[in-house]
Amino acid sequence: MTEGPAEPTLRLVLKNDSFELGRLRTAFDDFADRHRIPDQARFHLQLCLEEMVLNVITYGFDDDAEHEIHVDFEVRIDSRTVIVNILDDGRRFDPLTEVPQPELDAELEGRPVGGLGVHFVRQFMDEASYRHERGKNRLTLTKNVGP
Amino acid sequence: MELSGERDGDVLVLTPEGRIDGSNSADFQSAVMERIDEGSESILLDFAGISYISSAGLRAVLILAKKLNQVSGRFALCSMQKSVQSVFEVSGFVKIIDVHPGREDALAAMR
Numbered sequence: 001m002t003e004g005p006a007e008p009t010l011r012l013v014l015k016n017d018s019f020e021l022g023r024l025r026t027a028f029d030d031f032a033d034r035h036r037i038p039d040q041a042r043f044h045l046q047l048c049l050e051e052m053v054l055n056v057i058t059y060g061f062d063d064d065a066e067h068e069i070h071v072d073f074e075v076r077i078d079s080r081t082v083i084v085n086i087l088d089d090g091r092r093f094d095p096l097t098e099v100p101q102p103e104l105d106a107e108l109e110g111r112p113v114g115g116l117g118v119h120f121v122r123q124f125m126d127e128a129s130y131r132h133e134r135g136k137n138r139l140t141l142t143k144n145v146g147p
Numbered sequence: 148m149e150l151s152g153e154r155d156g157d158v159l160v161l162t163p164e165g166r167i168d169g170s171n172s173a174d175f176q177s178a179v180m181e182r183i184d185e186g187s188e189s190i191l192l193d194f195a196g197i198s199y200i201s202s203a204g205l206r207a208v209l210i211l212a213k214k215l216n217q218v219s220g221r222f223a224l225c226s227m228q229k230s231v232q233s234v235f236e237v238s239g240f241v242k243i244i245d246v247h248p249g250r251e252d253a254l255a256a257m258r
Contacts, residue, residue, distance in 0.1 A: 018169060043199065043230035051202055054169055104239035108216055113209055116202035116238055123237040 006034035010073040015066055016057045016090075021050055024071065035075045037082065041145040044124035045082060048141055051117030052086055052095065060090030060137070080146055081126075086139045093137060094130040096121070150178045158221075158257050159187040160250065164196040167204030176207035180214065188220030191253050195226035200234055212244050225253035 010031050014020040028049060032042045053069060061067055070087040095118045102115040121128050127142035148171050152161040159182055167175050182190065190211070200208075208224070215222040223245040227235065235241050247253035 021168075021170065040230055040233075044233075046199070047201060047234065050168065054201075102238075105242075108209075108212060108243040111209060111213075111243060113202075113206040116205060120202070120234070120237065124233075 006075075008035075008075045008077060012071040012073075014053065014069045014071060016061055016069060016088075018054060018057055020057070020069075021054060024050065024053060028073070031073055035082075035145075037145050041082075041143055044120075045084070045141070045143050045145075048117075048121045048125055049084060049086075051120055052139055052141070055095060055117055056086065056088045056090060056137075060088055060093065062091055075145075080144060082143045082145050084141045084143075086141075087136050089136050092132050094132070095139065096128055096130050148174050148178065150175070152182065155191075155254055156258060158189040158191050158254060160191045160193055160254075162193045162196055166199040167197060167207065168199065168201040169203040172201075172203040172207040175204070176210060179207075179211050183211070183214055183218070183220070188215065188218060189257055190215060190220070190222050191250070191257060192222075192224045193226050193250050193253075194224055194228070194231060197231055198228060200231050205234065205238055205240060208240070208244065221257050223247060223253045223257055225250050 010027065012024065012027050014024060025046065028046055053071065056069055067089055072085040074083045076083065099115050099118040102119050103112055106112065121141065125141045126144050129140045131138045148163060148165065150161055150163050152159055161179060163175060179190065212222045225247040226249055235246060245256065247256060
């Protein structure tokens with residue numbers, strides 16, 4: 001039996017617990033290996049993904065209950081584009097418009113440390129969009145991964 | 148986290164390995180802070196072995212830089228991998244922290 005082409009999609013369901021980031025990393029690594037995503041694009045995707053999922057885990061829920069966070073990966077083979085959707089049922093929140101730009105020019109002593117995760121998304125992804133649909137936050141990240 | 152170090156004159160060169168992210172940035176920060184508390188006022192972080200850093204890792208680096216600034220110490224980074232360097236660049240950290248391409252450049256600048 002020969003191995004078919006790598007599955008172009010991967011769906012992952014995470015709990016709202018930061019320990020789940022390990023599982024996210026392993027699953028993404030495996031997905032990136034199978035699709036031969038180049039190192040730099042892979043690094044930036046992983047960074048943005050982890051930052052955004054950790055934000056949801058840390059700030060997204062007003063109760064102490066267990067929640068599911070769905071992370072869907074898709075590779076569009078023709079255009080060599082990776083699309084990642086992050087869905088959660090937490091508080092309605094659009095990180096792309098509600099997180100202020102970090103003060104990148106502040107001197108060392110006055111330099112605040114927040115807001116960098118969303119800044120990475122703006123800098124390293126080719127597209128990012130947010131929608132609130134059927135009671136869920138949906139953040140979509142798109143990255144072109146080369147030839 | 149792995150954090151070995153060696154002295155080069157007055158400079159303590161630390162070589163962390165692997166990733167600095169939300170799961171270990173506090174450990175990394177306190178391991179370096181311990182060296183500062185023991186009296187090391189010139190610290191060079193050689194990042195050749197760091198393959199990944201997140202905003203939590205940057206926060207730790209910033210806190211260390213501020214701490215050494217407050218005690219009039221010296222702090223620099225060197226030998227970053229390309230992807231790690233890109234994170235420092237878009238964060239504007241290269242403007243507030245001394246970053247050098249290699250260890251020798253860094254040591255020369257810190258002497």
